[in-house]
Amino acid sequence: MAIEKTLILIKPDGIKRRLTGLAIDRLENAGFELVGAKAVSVTEELARKHYDALKDKPFFENLIKYIRGEFHGISKNRLIALVYRGENAIKGVRAVVGATNPEDAAPGTIRGSFGRISSKGQFENVVHASGDAQDAVREVALWFKPEEIIE
Ligand code: TYD
Numbered sequence: 001m002a003i004e005k006t007l008i009l010i011k012p013d014g015i016k017r018r019l020t021g022l023a024i025d026r027l028e029n030a031g032f033e034l035v036g037a038k039a040v041s042v043t044e045e046l047a048r049k050h051y052d053a054l055k056d057k058p059f060f061e062n063l064i065k066y067i068r069g070e071f072h073g074i075s076k077n078r079l080i081a082l083v084y085r086g087e088n089a090i091k092g093v094r095a096v097v098g099a100t101n102p103e104d105a106a107p108g109t110i111r112g113s114f115g116r117i118s119s120k121g122q123f124e125n126v127v128h129a130s131g132d133a134q135d136a137v138r139e140v141a142l143w144f145k146p147e148e149i150i151e
Contacts, residue, residue, distance in 0.1 A: 009128035036083030
């Protein structure tokens with residue numbers, strides 16, 4: 001079993017609907033260790049780097065607006081970034097978070113319980129969680145300085 005670190009973001013819909021505590025509670029109860037946490041003002045540049053792999057998708061420009069809080073009236077483009085560590089944390093956290101499309105996410109997962117598809121067709125799925133080991137390493141390094149994570 002590999003000890004992994006993975007990036008979680010409480011997205012603007014999660015911030016607006018006051019789901020930060022609930023997400024942390026579920027991840028903590030699943031046995032993962034919180035080793036990094038901060039509020040971040042998401043710049044255009046950070047948003048575009050984070051979702052670089054999706055830049056050719058038709059939903060990309062709205063995704064950038066969404067993650068920067070522009071659909072939820074979040075002041076200062078604020079969201080919460082977390083790093084969790086644990087055995088197989090990447091897959092394990094994704095299991096707690098649920099599938100990308102809120103309509104496909106299993107009941108009881110964070111996205112299955114609280115995600116929605118907006119009238120514009122945007123998936124508003126409450127949290128981001130790194131998808132695989134390569135993404136996790138890249139995303140943790142993009143959002144956190146090494147000294148902000150407890151090793
Ligand atoms: P993706 O990286 O495929 O999923 P995940 O967040 O589960 O790793 O997509 C990034 C985000 O883009 C996703 O959380 C919500 C949004 N999105 C849409 O709005 N519509 C779509 O059809 C897809 C695939 C994603």
